[in-house]
Amino acid sequence: MNIFEELGDKNSVFKCKKFLDHRFLPDNLPHREDQIKSVAKYWVEALKNVTPPDVTVYGKTGTGKTAVAKFAKKQLDQISKEKNVNVRVEYIRCTDFTTEYQVIARLCQQMGQDVPYRGWTKAEVINAFRNLFKKNVFGNDLILIIILDEIDILLKNDGDGLLYTLTRTDNVSIASISNFVDFKQFIKPRVRSSLRDREIVFPPYNAQQLVDILQERSKLSFNDGVLHDEVIPLCAALAAKEEGDARYALDLLRTSGELADEKSTDMVYEEYVREAKDQIEHNKVTDIVMTLPSQQQKVLESLIYLTNRKEEITSGRLYDVYKDITKGDSVSYRRIFDFINELEMLGLISTKTVSRGRGKGRTNLITLQCDMELLEDAMWTG
Numbered sequence: 001m002n003i004f005e006e007l008g009d010k011n012s013v014f015k016c017k018k019f020l021d022h023r024f025l026p027d028n029l030p031h032r033e034d035q036i037k038s039v040a041k042y043w044v045e046a047l048k049n050v051t052p053p054d055v056t057v058y059g060k061t062g063t064g065k066t067a068v069a070k071f072a073k074k075q076l077d078q079i080s081k082e083k084n085v086n087v088r089v090e091y092i093r094c095t096d097f098t099t100e101y102q103v104i105a106r107l108c109q110q111m112g113q114d115v116p117y118r119g120w121t122k123a124e125v126i127n128a129f130r131n132l133f134k135k136n137v138f139g140n141d142l143i144l145i146i147i148l149d150e151i152d153i154l155l156k157n158d159g160d161g162l163l164y165t166l167t168r169t170d171n172v173s174i175a176s177i178s179n180f181v182d183f184k185q186f187i188k189p190r191v192r193s194s195l196r197d198r199e200i201v202f203p204p205y206n207a208q209q210l211v212d213i214l215q216e217r218s219k220l221s222f223n224d225g226v227l228h229d230e231v232i233p234l235c236a237a238l239a240a241k242e243e244g245d246a247r248y249a250l251d252l253l254r255t256s257g258e259l260a261d262e263k264s265t266d267m268v269y270e271e272y273v274r275e276a277k278d279q280i281e282h283n284k285v286t287d288i289v290m291t292l293p294s295q296q297q298k299v300l301e302s303l304i305y306l307t308n309r310k311e312e313i314t315s316g317r318l319y320d321v322y323k324d325i326t327k328g329d330s331v332s333y334r335r336i337f338d339f340i341n342e343l344e345m346l347g348l349i350s351t352k353t354v355s356r357g358r359g360k361g362r363t364n365l366i367t368l369q370c371d372m373e374l375l376e377d378a379m380w381t382g
C-alpha cells in the first residue's frame, strides 16, 4: 500500500486541523468585541476620506492583537470595496521585514509596484512609495492604513526612520502592534510628536475566556465527542497561568489531539494535555538552545554548572567559569552582559539587582528560569 494512502486512511480525532493553525483567522473573536470596536472607531474615518489617527496596540503575546487587526482589515477592505472608496489596508510583520528599506519595498510590492529588496537607495524606494499616491496610480485621495506588527523588533533593529518617513507621508495612518508597553523608548521625540496615536490595550485572557475561544475552535477542528470533558478547561487553565496566551492554549489543544492520533486512541484525554505541555516546553527550550551561537551556549553551560553547585550567580563569577570553560577562546566581560540580556529576553534566565550594603555597591544576581533537566537535555542531547 502507498504510504500516503495508508497515513491518509488512518483514523484521526481531527476533522480539519487547519482551524487550529495560528494563521487561521476565525470569523468570530470572542472577548475581543471591545478592541475590534476601538480600532474600527478610528479607521471608520477613512470611509469619509479622512486619514484616521495612528493607532498603537499593546498586549502580551497571544492576546489576539494580530487577529483583531486582521479582522478589522478584512471588514474595512470589504466595505470600502462595496462603497467604492479609495482605502487600502496593508499588513506587514516586522519580524519578516526588519528595516525601513525592506518595509517600504514590501509595501510597494504589495501595492503592485515592482521595487527590489536591495540595490536601490533608500530615497529611491521612498520616492516609489510616495508616487503611489499620485493621480495616475492609486490617486491622491488614496488613504493607506499600514499595520506594523511586532514593530518593537524593527525599532530595535533599525531605529525610528520608518516611522519618521511614514508620519511624513500624507494620507498614511499607522497601526503599530507591540508586545512591550515601553517600546516608545525607541522612538525619538521628533518622531513621537508627529505620531499622534491612540492607544488600545489588550488584557490577557482569563481561563473562562480561553474556554470560550477553544470551544469555538474545537467545533471546527475536532470530530464530535472526541474531547474528554476536562480537556478544554485544562488547556485553558494552563494557558491562563502562562499570561492568558491564546496561542499557547491552541497549541496545547492541537498537540493533545496529535498525541491521541499517535497513540491511535479515538478520544483525547486529560493526561494528553499534560503530556502536550511537556512536549511543547521541551521543543521550545530545544529550539532556543540549538539556535544559540556557540559563545552563548558556553555562557549557558557556565550557568548550569554554577546552578548545579548551588552557587550564587553574579556576573563576575559567571565570567570566571565561562573563561575556564572556553579555555581562552572567550569574549569580553562587556559582551557577557549582552548575552545575559539576550538570555533573559528569551526567558531562559532572570536577573535581579541587589544592594550589597553601604559602600559595597550593587550586583546582579542571575537565576535559571527553566527546568534544569529539560535544559541539560537540550544542551547535550539536542
Ligand SMILES: Nc1ncnc2c1ncn2[C@@H]1O[C@H](COP(=O)(O)OP(=O)(O)OP(=O)(O)O)[C@@H](O)[C@H]1O
Binding pocket: 021, 022, 023, 024, 025, 026, 028, 029, 030, 031, 032, 059, 060, 061, 062, 063, 064, 065, 066, 067, 068, 178, 179, 213, 246, 247, 250
Ligand atoms: N478572541 C479570540 N478568538 C479566537 N481566536 C483567538 C482569539 N484571540 C486570539 N486568538 C487566536 O490565538 C492565536 C494568537 O493570537 P494573535 O496572533 O492575534 O496574538 P497576538 O496578541 O498578536 O500575539 P503575538 O504578540 O505573539 O503576535 C491566533 O491563532 C488567534 O487566531
